[in-house]
Amino acid sequence: MAFRNDLVQEMKMRKVTFGGANSLDNFIARTNDDVGWLRWNKEVTAISTKFWKTIDTVVMGRKTYEVSVKLGAGAHPGVKNYVFSRTLKEIDDKRVELVSVNAAEFITEVKRKPGKGICGMGGGLLARSLFEANVIDEVGFNIHPVLLGSCIPLFHEMSRQIDLELLECKRLSNGCVMVRYRVKKV
């Protein structure tokens, strides 16, 4: 039963999660901007620590990576780091693997290999191409009680509608609302 085998394969595949902190009007925290509006407390730290234990791979676009480097962070420790770029020739950091092939196809291959979850950092063009290629399994937001009006939008505009299933909604003591959705595949 080929269909059944596909289903089992799909269930075994590693989960790709995208998300981050956003304002109520859906602008994302980008580290090169003023992030004074971000709220951090023990609750958020605990959720974040728990999540990091479920992943072993981080994927990000070139711009997100460059911002991370500028801030002195660069690669994320303790996980495999993939940076996607068609323009960069090399990255002078052994902890990072530069990938110049199609991101959706590459990550789909990574998903088939054994391992823990895969986390997408930042939004931007990488997130859009992965959404459109059906590669993202879950999205999570920490909705902050603030309206920013302009900044960098969480996701670039996408060409089609993507339906979601609410998995979790948690009100935090600092006024944030954490929501987690499963992406319905087409």
Place this chain on the structure above:
Amino acid sequence: MPDRKIIVSIATSADGFIARLDGSVDWLDRPGTKDHYGMMQFFKSIDTILWGRKTYDMSLGFGKKGGGSFGSKTMNYVFTHNPPTTKDSRVQFVNEPIKTFATRLRAQPGKDIWMMGGGNVIASFLDAGEIDEFIIAVIPTFIGEGIPLIAAKKRNVQLALLSTHAYEDGVVRMHYGVSDKL
């Protein structure tokens, strides 16, 4: 705190849009809940609706198909630079500074005031300091592109989360007060 509150109550997609670029809201159509995500109760707390011109015109379109009627007791103010004439006593077209209008409206006795939107009129009222609360129902879908909740302009408006509710079908309703107005 003013006696009559001006409250934005609206549904957005999970990517923060109130309508598609052509104004359509087909993605809002869903079986819904008994209390219409709290809208029935909210509607009892208001007696006045504020509209942007495009949103009002869209709603008249819905009315022809049997929807969009908000009852004979509700007063409607429509913001436009080109006020047309109307014989409907429940509709007034407004073309005056927001602060002047809002101050006069709040001074009249009555229930709370529903800011219907769209994004431009919400932005104008917000930047004039004339929005008290936001009630946002987040629909579990990314529509990809559309009209944002509030017209773009750099701002930093702090909110206070008053309540949140997750409905069985995945809609999340969040109720905020604008911090400066609390």
